[in-house]
Amino acid sequence: MKKENKLVADLTSFDSNVLAEFIASLYGADTFLDSKIERLLLSKDTDKLTKLMKKEIASLKRSQGYIGYYESADFSNKISELHYEIENNILPKWPDKAFKLIEALLDTAENSLERCDDSNGDIGDAYQNICLLWLKAASMSSAPKSGWTNAVKLLAQDNDYGILDPLLPNAHMLLSEDELRQLAAYYENGLRASLTNKYDCRADFRWSVNLKGVAEALKDPTMYQQAMLLVSPSPNYIQMEDMAKFCIGCGAYDQAMKWLEGDWGTAQWDKPNATRLSLLADCYLGLNQQDKRRITLIELLDISPSYKNFQKILPLVSAGEAGQLRVKFIASVLKQSDSYAKLAPLIQLEEYVQAEEIAIKDIDKLANYSYTTLLSLLKLVPEDRHLIRIILLRCLLDDILTRAKTPAYNYGVDYLRELDQLDTKITTYATLPVHADYMLQVKGKHGRKHSFWSKYNTQ
Known part of the structure; x- marks a missing residue:
């Protein structure tokens, strides 16, 4: 934010004609940037901006091209830009028009998610934010003849992709307590039936x-x-965890306990009892x-024995007890x-x-860890x-x-260049191959990956 504020301050020092010519020179270089410039020019003309937004949303609705993992972030930014324009430049002046645009934008979700690799969840998150904007815009718009409770009920029926997950938990943005309890009665009756x-x-x-x-x-x-017990009268530990967390979030600590x-107990890949104790500590x-x-x-x-759990204890014990706990903690680790x-x-x-000794000993195990874990x-x-x-x-x-x-x-090149630099600083590689030998191994295995080496050799 500081960097952004400084940029704004620096730009305001320029002559407006210089900035206008610079923006004009950018137009045509990138379709995403072109759309931003066009929307900026129309920001004072709500009617024309609304027409442009309808056009862009319609284009999004009918698009068929596949969006890969590495393009998904840019695509989610495009959706978020539409969200921003509606919320900031149309909703304050024309809430009813804005609401219709938001409904249309939300309606593009199925097509967008069907044709993309959204493994990182960026696109789904963008649409969940639009769901929240739907509630905000609805609260500022004219109510339909059937009322907002019915509108929420109808919208919540079609949630195959999870983009409407925020709708009901945030329905208080739109509905009164009485309306929420009417809606709850509808869902409880439906569940019992x-x-x-x-x-x-x-x-x-x-x-x-x-x-x-x-x-x-x-x-x-x-x-x-009630919603949980009607379906699962004897809840498992995952459901009990969910219930306890909800109670804690509401400040109902006695109910959580x-x-x-x-x-x-324990599970194959989980420590349920550790979760229980952590939540119990939150209650206390x-x-x-x-x-x-x-x-x-x-x-x-x-x-x-995690560092996070160790840190939680320290403010509650004396220095002597902290030292004893540290020794015990390391032994457990x-x-x-x-x-x-x-x-x-x-x-x-x-x-x-000790960490270096373990890293050297377990280097083959570390090599099999996921990229994100290593990072x-x-x-x-x-x-x-x-x-x-280096390891x-x-x-x-x-x-x-x-x-x-x-x-x-590009990331790989950065890692290799850091390895080059570390080779000039390290005093001993212990039992590891020195940098020159490691480079021979890498080139022996991956010497034909020319695109990588061309990036590395370009200083």
């Missing part, structure tokens, strides 16, 4: 989810609980019962089988010698911890080159 018919468990789920959504809008833990009684925090919170957090650290579970807390505790580890390592950085940078570079991810070659 569906359960009686025993026809379609998916229908049961939809009725329950919608009832939960209204409960969120009302911040009503009893209603939320009812769901946190007893041991939740909300109830200002610090001694019980301290005891609970110590128990949590025993079964889930070193017993972990997962390399990340060992390395991350050791780096955060600045126990770099998250690298972000924890200070620049002066050369050996750990992680090599793993990241090998991952990019092995998978031949050409769109990521």
